[in-house]
Amino acid sequence: MALLEVRDLKMYYRTLRGHVRAVDSVSFDIERGKALGIAGESGCGKSSMATAVLRLLPTNGEYHGGTIMMDGEDILHMPEEAFRQNVRWSKISMVFQGAMNALNPVHRVGEQIVEAILQHEEMSHEAAVERAESLLDLVGINPKRFGEYPHEFSGGMKQRAVIAMSLACHPSLIIADEPTTALDVMVQAQILKAMAELRAELDLSMMLITHDLSVIAQTCDSIAVMYAGKIVEYGSVFDVYGKPVHPYAMGLVESFPNIHAERSAVRSLPGFPPNLLAPPSGCRFHPRCPLADEECMQTEPAFREVGNSGHMAACHKAEIVQQGVDIWAQ
């Protein structure tokens, strides 16, 4: 049994003009100790998925079906109080996007970690301080800086402190939403390296949400590529990067320049993602897809296994893409 099993999850935003289908029938698993990367363009629903799993919906967010099981327990339908007490932060914690701004500027960094611990566990303040110090040490911050304020930390250190906070209650799953996007390349490498080491040490699972496919390639075991609220391709990173079968996943993988490759034109995917208030009929990618035909415009493709076991995709033309034709060559 996987640690986290999400099945058919639907989360829509209610607006005056109808429902925005940000997460629309999404299914995936995260195995214990493994990392799943969620990739896609901005607006594809990847951050909405994180808030949906943690039950942190904004007031206009609504679940429209599906289940989220953790350790065999349905965490989507349990009472909010039980979820807050036993799941959020103690089993699943989160590193938010732009974590440098997630810290309260008028509180000491260390005390903010202590607060997170005391919210969830019965222990003395002294014991919590001790744990917070060891957490800072764990993420590579000198525990002597416990009493400093966020403005005294550099961007990379703030991100490390937020990671320390996410580890405060020994969770088994961390959801990291664009954890390094605002950081410089050098600091990004330091942080991701530290996260990989922590995961190995603490046997942590991770759901890493990012638009940066190179980060997923370097840090995750499997990947889900999202487009317009749906997962269009899912599988091990070796399958998806090596032999992508969905035209969108293929285009996305190829639009990443590889610094070590021969000089070549940088690829791009023409067009832009659809409005999720009224997504296109059939396959949502058909207006941008070079292979689209009548079938793609009318019938929504099934999410099915293609190629290696566990390699799933939702595309009518998967077999054509699989033959290795460069469908994006202009």
Added chain:
Amino acid sequence: MGAVAAKLEKKQYQHGDVIMEVRNLTKYFPVRLSFIQSLKTDKPPVLKAVDNVSFDVYKGEVLGIVGESGCGKTTLARTILRLTDATSGSVALEDVDIMKLNPIEMKNLRRKMQVIFQDPYESMNPRMDVQTIISEPLRIQGIASTVHQARDVVASVLADVEMIPPEEYMSRYPHELSGGQRQRVAVARALALDPDFIVADEPVSMLDVSIRGEVLNLMLNLSREKGVTFVYITHDLATARHICDRIAVMYLGKIVEMGTAEEVIRNPLHPYTTALIGAVFVPDPTHRGISEVLKGEIPSPVNPPSGCHLHPRCPYAMDICREAEPSFLQYEGTHQAACHRAEKARG
């Protein structure tokens, strides 16, 4: 475009000519002190954003200026455009020292040098439609007095940035465009005056990766087909490697290495460049390995380390690195670097 184009006289160039010569360019910002602090010090501290930088830009090339945030690359961009005045040094565009021009001469010269800013959401007036945005430089320069007169130019630059048919986009407002389209409008606006020289400051960092390519390839094509010179300011070495002819790497206000993209990426001479290349993630799970990057973060440019600015983070630092600033020397080909270790290895 006839009559309008005739007003923009252009110099004829050979490929490989120098279009801009930057010499000993320096830009310091004063650091504000509290009253008490200012009593304690007789020499007020300065932030050395750009520190004694010299380089040439060749006609028709794409020159990449790469570095982490805070290394001074944006200040360098603003200073060579004289959007901010330099503390000292000279910048000559087509042999005219732009630091010495009066405001009227400067305004005329701005026809030849344009800029593309980072954020296509902030750099356009949301109340103007596309043709008004693009024709604004023409009206400011007195080349066209109304939007209508500029219509031909607007249509032609929109076609240049592959927004076809142009008529369809002219009356749209920025909010009706995608991020990539907006940034193409920004490129079109920069092209409206038919400039020789365009500085693009992080033009794609706000865009989704899937559409970065279209803006970058557009720049590359414009440089190849129209001979427009681009200075591409970026933190992203991977895209620089693919679109730049030459790359300059900046660290704490100085250029530490410069050469053709091939020279800099394949055979980096400066440990900072090596680390920067190592920190770039490869989108390929079969080539894993986050390499050993430099420790710590970029220090404050107010009080940069002595000698070579990199020495506290450099794995190869020697005594001389702490004491003396390395000189910017020529190596094989066009490759230049400022590193004591490389100098020693060369003999």
